[in-house]
Amino acid sequence: MAVAGPGHEKLGVTRSTRGVSSIPRLSDTTFTDPAKIRNFCIIAHIDHGKSTLADRMLQVTGVVEGRDMRAQYLDRMDIERERGITIKAQNVRLPWNVAGTDYVMHLIDTPGHVDFTYEVSRALEACEGAVLLVDAAQGIEAQTLANLYLALDKDLTIIPVLNKIDLPAADPDRYAAEIAHIIGCDADDVLRVSGKTGVGVTELLDEVVRLIPPPVGESDAPARAMIFDSVYDTYRGVVTYVRVVDGKIVPREKIKMMSTGTTHELLEVGIVSPDPKPSKGLGVGEVGYLITGVKDVRQSKVGDTITLAKNGATEPLTGYREPRPMVYSGLYPVDGSDYPVLREALDKLQLNDAALAYEPETSVALGFGFRCGFLGLLHMEISRERLEREFGLNLISTAPNVVYRVEMEDGTEHVVTNPSDWPEGKARNIYEPIVKTTVIAPSEFVGSIMELCQSRRGELGGMDYLSETRVELRYTLPMAEIIFDFFDSLKSRTRGYASLDYEEAGEQISSLVKVDILLQGEAVDAFSAIVHKDGAAGYANKMTTKLKELIPRQQFEVPIQAAIGSKIIARENIRAIRKDVLAKCYGGDISRKRKLLEKQKEGKKRMKTIGRVEVPQEAFVAALSSDAASDKPKGK
């Protein structure tokens, strides 16, 4: 048992014999002495090797045997196969022994992307320390910094680590200096590991035990546990991951969700190491899962506090927040008859995604659909992709918009999530959400990045050199400017070297207007947009030109206009044509003529009629699609 298997040798891992003794009895080790617990997470920029390092930790601690390693854990898609529970490999308990003492470490997974900052911050809340992982060939990137600041905000102990030191391109000395400069430590304190070969992982785990403080909590107080993750499992309903702060939770007890006051019976409590194992309960500082038979993740919300239904705590743990959609877009089935399928698909998706919001809406141009709210662009893209892939739908989404607040002269206030709800009349103040943005890039691109940010109404907040050749730029930008093709423009201006991160930063007053697009005097709702007044002409010209290309000529002239209120700001004309399908059919058989006319009628069925103008559905799809619209949102 204690001998490293062949898998370890191949990977260069000398598996420690130290953690092994406590593995078989892990499920019995409930109510571990908090002094022997270490709760930590790994924070990193995307692709800096978080998952690989986590896998290696599973292996080095003996939680996963070497020969099972590749099949079970590196292939993430396999992981959720027909088990009774959805596993998150990283919310895992790892045994470790240092100098003869057994410790229990909980490695807590954090979602990496900016859309899920709230979830990241909740996961960090469940830890006392964080491993800050930086690719030794790339150095610090924007998400490294964003996550680092979040961790510092929570007063976590940071262990700086350079990963991928096996790479020929690795330059650990240079990047150790960069990290030391940012977090104010000594460059020699930056550990060097390779998640791939396993070098340095044992030492890193020793440091986790040595440097990260144990959790503190009151074991006799009423139970309080924080939900830091919640997943929907087809077989078992919602599986909730918690960290116990005070007291203890045991199966069969009735618990209460403090944000809503709802009570549930605890059907199962357990730990994950690496498979879920039911346990007798969870005590102070412990991390594990709960199953209550709840069928919808909205009843088990990330950030909420769980207590006992009877004699429970009265004060929740701090900082719970309802997930709030930041970006809205209309989703419509390309084939109108798929509307009920879309409704069912959204219902199902929401079981697993507390942040997804939707309500039915109708559009003159696109028919029946839903107005959907998302945390951000990536969330939007993932949701749309899942709807299309998992439910076989073909969807059109309207251009995304942020949430505006409009104060009218008459004192009323409107929250606008859809351009078509823009209030009529005179506005006193219009507020739009803004974000604080961090861009990290080689210094040669500074000019070009500044130009881009300025063209998107950005305000420079500061600029710092991370090293001689790399620079961090901080801008405040309207969120609406980021959700369009900002990241793509940034990448193309910096030949792919820039990284970007942003966080919400409140709102600002702006001069915004609603631009309508009219076909023969009728507004086409799907194309209305809220834009800054300086960008209105640009949007107007782009859309009118695009539609002119896409809409076929009709039997009469069709003006395409863009307007702000009643003021026309752009115009194109589609010239009249009468397509005579009988033109080539001289004389001959009447039934043939009839057939041609029937066929023409068939074609017209797929047309949408806006006023008198017939527009093929494809024209709308094309106008809203990525190639045609430079305002198509892109993920990060």
Ligand SMILES: Nc1nc2c(ncn2[C@@H]2O[C@H](COP(=O)(O)OP(=O)(O)OP(=O)(O)O)[C@@H](O)[C@H]2O)c(=O)[nH]1
């Ligand atoms: N050479 C080398 N490659 C590594 C090492 N660690 C990770 N990689 C590679 O780097 C890539 C990204 O690794 P992941 O572990 O998926 O990175 P991640 O940070 O979890 O990425 P996301 O889950 O996408 O955020 C993969 O191709 C890994 O094989 C390492 O120590 N050395």
